[in-house]
Amino acid sequence: MDAVWLSPFYPSPQVDGGYDISDFCGVDPLLGTLDDLDALLRRAHELGLRVVVDLVPNHTSSAHPWFVEALAAGPGSPERDRYIFRDEPTDWVSVFGGSAWTQVPDGQWYLNLFDSAQPDLNWASPRVRADYDDVLRFWLDRGVDGFRIDVGHGLVKDLTFPSFPGSPLDSGSKQRAPYWDQEGVHDLHRRWRSLSDSYSPPARMLCGEVNVSVERAVRYVRPDELHQVFNWPFLMTPWDAVALRAVVDTSISAYGGVGAAPTWVFGNHDMLRMATRFGFAAGEAPRRVGPRSPQPDEALGLRRARAAALLMLALPGSAYVYQGDELGLGEHTTLADADRQDPAFARTAGEDLGRDGCRVPLPWEADAPNLGFGTGRPWLPQPEAYAALARDRQETDPTSVLALYTGALRLRRELDLGAGDLRWLSEPGAHVLAFDRGSVRVTANVGDADLELPPDAEVLLSSDPDVGRKVPSDTTVWWR
Numbered sequence: 320m321d322a323v324w325l326s327p328f329y330p331s332p333q334v335d336g337g338y339d340i341s342d343f344c345g346v347d348p349l350l351g352t353l354d355d356l357d358a359l360l361r362r363a364h365e366l367g368l369r370v371v372v373d374l375v376p377n378h379t380s381s382a383h384p385w386f387v388e389a390l391a392a393g394p395g396s397p398e399r400d401r402y403i404f405r406d407e408p409t410d411w412v413s414v415f416g417g418s419a420w421t422q423v424p425d426g427q428w429y430l431n432l433f434d435s436a437q438p439d440l441n442w443a444s445p446r447v448r449a450d451y452d453d454v455l456r457f458w459l460d461r462g463v464d465g466f467r468i469d470v471g472h473g474l475v476k477d478l479t480f481p482s483f484p485g486s487p488l489d490s491g492s493k494q495r496a497p498y499w500d501q502e503g504v505h506d507l508h509r510r511w512r513s514l515s516d517s518y519s520p521p522a523r524m525l526c527g528e529v530n531v532s533v534e535r536a537v538r539y540v541r542p543d544e545l546h547q548v549f550n551w552p553f554l555m556t557p558w559d560a561v562a563l564r565a566v567v568d569t570s571i572s573a574y575g576g577v578g579a580a581p582t583w584v585f586g587n588h589d590m591l592r593m594a595t596r597f598g599f600a601a602g603e604a605p606r607r608v609g610p611r612s613p614q615p616d617e618a619l620g621l622r623r624a625r626a627a628a629l630l631m632l633a634l635p636g637s638a639y640v641y642q643g644d645e646l647g648l649g650e651h652t653t654l655a656d657a658d659r660q661d662p663a664f665a666r667t668a669g670e671d672l673g674r675d676g677c678r679v680p681l682p683w684e685a686d687a688p689n690l691g692f693g694t695g696r697p698w699l700p701q702p703e704a705y706a707a708l709a710r711d712r713q714e715t716d717p718t719s720v721l722a723l724y725t726g727a728l729r730l731r732r733e734l735d736l737g738a739g740d741l742r743w744l745s746e747p748g749a750h751v752l753a754f755d756r757g758s759v760r761v762t763a764n765v766g767d768a769d770l771e772l773p774p775d776a777e778v779l780l781s782s783d784p785d786v787g788r789k790v791p792s793d794t795t796v797w798w799r
């Protein structure tokens with residue numbers, strides 16, 4: 320690995336897994352202290368790992384002193400101008416369900432695109448801009464190597480407040496939501512780029528959570544904006560050769576066109592885990608899976624997750640792996656309602672099951688209490704199936720998912736697969752994805768029929784370690 324990205328560890332009431340921050344410049348006592356963070360940075364740097372931290376500029380926690388002051392100061396005050404207050408709500412809908420507006424005791428309403436405990440900041444306010452620069456400086460001074468910018472396509476809102484009753488999650492709608500992908504957001508990314516560049520060397524990097532089409536996303540990685548954005552369309556692509564090839568081609572050409580590296584990602588803390596998603600027929604995976612949903616074919620999902628990992632790690636650009644995917648963990652698909660913590664679950668009366676299923680604490684040691692995840696009761700129960708996938712079990716097994724990832728990452732670095740071109744060997748429309756990465760060839764069998772590599776092929780790595788030069792269905796092989 321080259322770097323780790325830490326999701327928010329800042330002081331927080333933990334209404335939204337730490338994305339409701341009450342102090343942007345501290346560490347939540349639940350997790351440790353600033354000294355611990357400094358030690359972590361030092362140790363990571365000794366190991367040659369960079370550390371990217373989460374920047375959450377779209378909103379604060381309602382417990383943040385800025386919001387407490389805004390409520391106390393009353394309508395029309397400069398304190399209230401830090402947020403988006405109005406006398407009347409609009410028809411905008413929250414990402415977590417329900418209205419995006421919450422009323423306060425004096426009658427005004429504030430905007431919360433996520434939970435009511437996450438009031439949106441007003442990025443039209445020069446004061447917010449200036450104060451937030453200090454947040455970046457605080458962490459850059461401590462030596463962080465960059466930021467992952469939460470809701471990087473949000474932040475700036477159309478303050479004429481046009482009607483938009485549509486779902487904030489519906490990227491297919493004709494009208495762009497008045498709070499996503501607004502032109503003014505690029506000024507913020509430019510501002511943060513020039514600020515973080517002023518700290519180089521060592522080089523600092525910015526990666527945006529930018530949930531828009533590839534065509535729109537490349538505007539965020541123009542030379543004076545972010546370095547990278549997560550490749551959302553890739554993350555949403557089913558295990559289907561035609562769809563995968565199309566998104567790979569579009570991404571390489573679109574990002575290449577602005578001189579940025581494409582990124583590849585199959586999972587994160589908001590999405591169904593890849594081993595579960597791929598356990599449904601292509602295109603049929605539900606958004607969330609709970610005890611009352613159809614259940615995935617776990618063996619198929621794991622097989623495809625292994626093949627998908629080798630496919631992703633062979634692509635040019637930057638690959639992001641969600642913690643636990645390197646162990647082949649599936650979603651906790653049978654979490655009881657009473658255990659769920661995601662605010663989306665309560666705000667939609669259970670219609671959206673929320674994201675808890677992919678956030679279950681990792682299994683480190685198969686035989687230890689809580690599978691080695693600390694001594695206290697974990698905030699979410701771990702499924703029984705996790706014991707067999709514990710890190711200590713996999714470390715000693717050369718056929719494990721962990722061994723596959725470590726082997727692939729080592730080769731990726733040795734062969735410099737993150738750089739260079741991709742040349743297709745397979746035909747468009749085929750059920751196989753075969754391509755040349757210079758020193759290595761990659762064959763991913765996304766179809767049903769077995770394939771065979773040429774007799775003189777030397778297999779470097781296979782997602783199915785038992786099959787030699789055969790490439791059965793749902794298998795990826797690196798060879799030369």
Ligand code: GLC
Pocket residue numbers: 335336338375433469470528588589
């Ligand atoms: C991003 C985060 C998600 C969080 C939301 C609000 O989408 O990835 O976990 O709930 O922003 O901060």
